[in-house]
Amino acid sequence: MKYIIGSLCFVWVTINAMAQVSETSFVNPPRDARPNTYWEWMNGNINEEGLTKDLEYMKRANYGAAMIFEAGVGIPRGSVDYNSPQWKQAVLHAVKEAERLGLGLSMHNSPGYSGTGGPWIPVECSMKQLVWTETFVDTNRKEMVEVDLPQPLSKMEFYKDAAILAYPSLSFEGTSFHSLVHRVTLNGKTINKEILSDNNLNTQFRMENKQSILIELREPFTAQAATVYRGEREEPLDPHDGPRDYSPQLNLEVSDDGINFTNIGHFNCPPLRAMDPPGTLSFAPVKARYFRITTNRGTNLAEVDFHSSPRLENYAAKINYVNAPVSLKDNRQKVTEFIRPGQVINLTDKIDAGGHLKWKAPKGKWTIVRIGYTTTGEVVAAAPESGVGLDCDKFSKEALDKHFDLFVDPLLDILKPWCGTTLEALVVDSWEAGKQNWTEDLPAYFKKKRGYDIMPYLLAVTGRIVGSVNDTERFLWDFRRTHTDMFLENYVEHFKERAGRYGLKYAGEAYGDGNFESLEMAARQDYPMSEFWTHYVYGNISTTMLASSTGHIWDRQLIACECYTGTPFNSKFTEHPYGMKALGDYIMTAGVNRFVYHATTHQPYTGNQPGNLMTMGPFGTHLDRTSTWAEQFAALNLYNARCAYMLQQGKYVADVLYLKDEAISAGVNNYNMTYPVTPYGYRWDITGVEALQQRLSVKNGRIVLPDGMNYSLLVVTPMERTSPETLKRIIELVKQGMKVMLVGNKPIGYLGLNAQKDKEVRNLANELWNATVLGEGYVYHQGELEDILLKHEKIQPDFSFIAKNKDAQIHFIHRRVNGDEVYFITNHRRRPEHLTVTCRVSGKVPQLWNPETGSTGLPVMYEEKDGMTKFNLCLQESGSVFVVFRSGTGKSTEIVDIIPEPTTIHTKNGDRTYGQGYDFHSTFTISLWAKPETFAMAGRGFLVYPDYGEDNQAQVGISMGQNGVSVYECNKNRQLVLECKEPVQGWTHVGLIYKEGVPSLYLNGKCVATGKKSIYNCRPSLDVPMGEEQYIASFEGDQTKTEVYDYVLSEQDFENMVIAGLPLPRHKGTMWRLLDGEWIVQFPEWSKAPAEVALSSLQSLHKHPDFNVRHFSGTATYVKKFMLTSKELKMVKGKRLNLNLGRLENIAEVSVNDSDFALLWKAPYWTDITEKLKVGENKVVVRVTNLYPNRMIGDEYLPEKYEYDKYGSLQKFPEWYLKGEYNQRERVLFVPWKHYHKDDPLLESGLLGPVRLYIE
Secondary structure: OOOOOOOOOOOOOEEOOOOOOOHHHHHOOOHHHOOEEEEEEEOOEOOHHHHHHHHHHHHHOOOOEEEEEEEOOOOOOOOOOOOOHHHHHHHHHHHHHHHHHOOEEEEEOOOEOEOOEEOOOOHHHEOEEEEEEEEEEEEOOOEEEEEEOOOOOOEOOEOEEEEEEEEEOOOOOOOOOHHHEEEEEEOOEEEOHHHHHOOOOOOOEEEOOOOEEEEEEEEEEEEEEEEEEEOOOOOOOOOOOOOOOOOOOEEEEEEOOOOOEEEEEEOEOOOOOOOOOOEEEEEEEEEEEEEEEEEOOOEEEEEEEEEOOOOOOOHHHHOOOOOOOOOOOOOOOOOOOOEOHHHOEEOHHHEOOOOEEEEEEOOEEEEEEEEEEEEOOOEOEOOOHHHOOEEEOOOOHHHHHHHHHHHHHHHHHHHHHHEOOOEEEEEEOOEOOOOOOEOOOHHHHHHHHHOOOOHHHHHHHHOOOEOOHHHHHHHHHHHHHHHHHHHHHHHHHHHHHHHHOOOOEEEEEOOEOOOOOHHHHHHOOOEEEEEEEHHHOOOOHHHHHHHHHHHHHOOOOOOEEEEEEEOOOOOOOOOOHHHHHHHHHHHHOOOOOEEEEEEEEOOOOOOOOOOEOOOEOOEEOOOOOOOOOOOOHHHHHHHHHHHHHHHOOOEEOOOEEEEOOOOOOOOOOOOOOOOOOOOOOOOEEEEOHHHHHHOOEEEOOEEEOOOOOEEOEEEEOOOOOOOHHHHHHHHHHHHOOOEEEEOOOOOOOOOOOOHHHHHHHHHHHHHHHOOOEEOOEEEEOOOOHHHHHHHHOOOOOOEEEEEOOOOOOEEEEEEEEOOEEEEEEEEOOOOOEEEEEEEOOOOOEEEEEEOOOOEEEEEOOEEEEOOEEEEEEEEOOOOEEEEEEEOEEOOOOOOOOOOOOOOEEEEOOEEEEOEOOEOOOOOEEEEEEEEEOOOOOOOOOEEEOOOOOOOOEEEEEEEEEOOEEEEEEEOOOEEEEEEEOOOOOOOEEEEEEEEOOEEEEEEOOEEEEEOOOOOOEEEEOOOOOOOHHHHHOEOOEEEOOOEEEOOOOOHHHHHHHHHHOOOOOOOOOEEEEEOOOOEEEEOOHHHOOOOEEEEOOOOOHHHOOOHHHHOOOOEEEEEEEEEEOHHHHHHOOOOOEEEEOEEEEOEEEEEEOOOOOEEEOOOOOEEEOOOOOOOEEEEEEEEEEOOOHHHHHHHOOOOOOOOEOOOOEEOOOOHHHHHOOOOOOOOOOEOOEOOOOOOOOOOOOEEEEOOEEEEO
């Protein structure tokens, strides 16, 4: 019997045999559709036998390929050094074994998980940053000036001059700030003043929170800007996660007398990577003798300087010192004087190697700026200890060649027979190498690309104003654009060419903190990739839409995604297939069609003792062959492969194409949330001006691409500045029939320093922005996108639904596969959703394809009307389905729409429907049960999502994680008003009362927190329609229906609810038999739990009195025997019988009377056993697999033999582990990272039930 999704009406149809999606490939997807995984080899701990076992597991578990990475991240160093002969042999072994098993492989291009480089990169080929010093000279007549120019700061003993530039000093210039310094004190204690001006970042002083340095001058100094350089970075809270640096807020005050101070402002202090950007502050001229800097957190200061001439605001970002957005809006900064480009003199050829300048200077005061460069010092991120080395210069082909010539090519020469077949691609993972802003060839490249000499304006990289504020801004855009062009040509394109010499593809993630425009970088990748992190932490729909849009625009079939990456905070072996599915489905509906899991860690231990794990340090998700549910994961992998196969076919269907502005940014906006928002039911892509010029044309009023993709409307996002080429192309396409929506005001000019183009932009902008009808096209200037699409363009939504639950969260994606229209529809919530779905399809017959079971061709009753097709659908908990519309003979039948279920409020006089005309606020009760599965970050994990309130109203929401429960009120912003930080363990009753505006929180019947009276009229947040913010704030776990009362329940009421217990889980049919009474539970010997225990009733194992049962992790076997008479069986003859397991944690395999085991990896946990029962004794065996945390927590009660550092990292592997021997120990698990403490909350575990037999 084919598996049927939900409760549907069916009618048989005849299907055209020429349909384009293959049922055979859907059931058994090809390798390209199967999930890939990051295969993390950890810090030289590599074992060939273990590599084989890893790959054999991947084959069993339905993987298609693996990406070889090697990282360090807190794992002790092993014996196999990176790039050593032994390491190369291990790679060769892995490739041969992958070929034997029919798996594919890719490799990260360097050690670590980000960057391109290693120990073979010399400092002269590393990433480079600009540095500078200034010197003042004063000549009474034209005379020879000889002066030693101080060398700017340097790193790794590497420094070279870029340019020596002189200009007539501005009015306040002539005296350096440091020449006037009399004394420097730190909190009243004198310190060495030379530290602040020695151009040495290694000499520094320490400031703690709220401490100040006071710089006292001999005489007043007029300053208009200030610069600080911080020295050594702060020790991170976690060295393997989070920021590499914590920026302080440094506040500047000045005084004439050292007593009365005037506040000036805060320095803009960026977070530091390896590069050392300055913290900057610009302000109106101020004259003072005392300058005081105060910090709000501990930090080190190495250099402090004040400038008498103005500096451009936020110039560190504008010269690509830091990763920060740069606005294209006009800079309104007021300056009274600036450097005139025509007066700048290039003295570069007048300085010797020691910095001695010999120059016949004209009469007057001159400011001489020595501009040079040093290495940023950036090394490849998270490399194994033997692979730590510099990241190569991304602006230099020669530097990249060094990497390929010394490392990549020699390795690929060994692997050449497999290149392009088993070995598929070289990978550049998420960009974490930071930025650089110089290379030797930049001046010549700049002139070739921009058409003018960089030198007079190069002074702007020091923050100085050259020509005018506007000219400086325009030059710096040219400067940044040149960086991007060099990066694309000399790194991205050259990397792809070098990989292509061996028949390898280039895969990568085109976002991060680099010198690139994401859309342009992604367009050059063979496999554009995105990422998302489990529990909605990092990565979001923006990176996915970046990658998927690139694939759609540039005709890339495969759109990959690094998925389920986990933080040390909340990815501590808590993931499981059911919990992972909904988020994965959501990402697939955004266009991803190949998952690359993060991560499968190589397991070098090859002995027979269970429980010896290797991890990627603290990072998850832990998808290793040693996972408790490793073998069962094959089911989710097969499901994902079926989905990927379908989503790799044909073309994506979208109506809206956004055109990004020409600001250089490493990322794109999410137009599910950013104005103008694409309304639900329509889909969008985003592109840049490169594709506008090369890929877009117009046919029959639609925007079309060479491969057949097409859109209805181009939305031009706000463009403060743009290029004339962009406007010309838009106008050209509109005249050919394109419809365009212009968002924002017309551009004010060109981006770079080009007066002619500036004028052209203004003229073209006038033409476009002043038009409505232009040629055969139309220009929209205002209104909502929904109105334009629906009312003006008469384009119906591609997808819409009516749900029984008003807050249903349903996602979709539509692909057109020649004769087929394929919709993928998913349910984000862990509850069933009953829907009436309408699709923009006509003339075809819908059928359902179930990716969980592989069932295809399931018919569904439908109604076709006005070019739309409507049908009813039920999606199970986190359920999904493909609806395939095909040519065929079918009959349209009137469909009765699902009616949304009224929201019921409990009152003292009976239940009442919530809605207009019924209002209550400030006094109410919210009640529900919930089971968190992980720790929740602030503002995440909402059981009740707080929508925005109006006027003086606030919507009340509740969030929950294992680390506590929080209450939020939301008016214009979400505010935390109440919280309980006590650990939450398992199913917990949550009660929240508001009594005349005062909130009180109850957990398991006890009041745990009471807050202050709200300033708002508060209401429980009900019937909140689906929205992007909700998805990333979703509760991670299970919960029951939320009950709302318009009065205050008592503590006794809550206690009674707790005594009554959890509501029964859902079921289908009529209950026939309850399998209550004693269950026998058997445990594996290695777990140290008893061989078996008898449970008088089912409950979570974490509540059991036996220590090793309570902390059991693994697979426990539940056995239940019961008798059936022939009379009882005759009563159900001809009927279907379902075994309903109720609740369980986390995966079950069920056998009845020694039948094959049926796998149940997600709710609902029931299975058909009609043919399996017999007269007499029947036996039900349920193998239930839970998660590792309970055992990890239990082990923390037992003695620890090995040394771990304060972060939780093992310091040395024991010999027995390295040799694969059996270890006699009290603990059950050996893990190289401490994920838990003994007082952390346990998880629900095992079979909770109730177990029942139902008749359908």
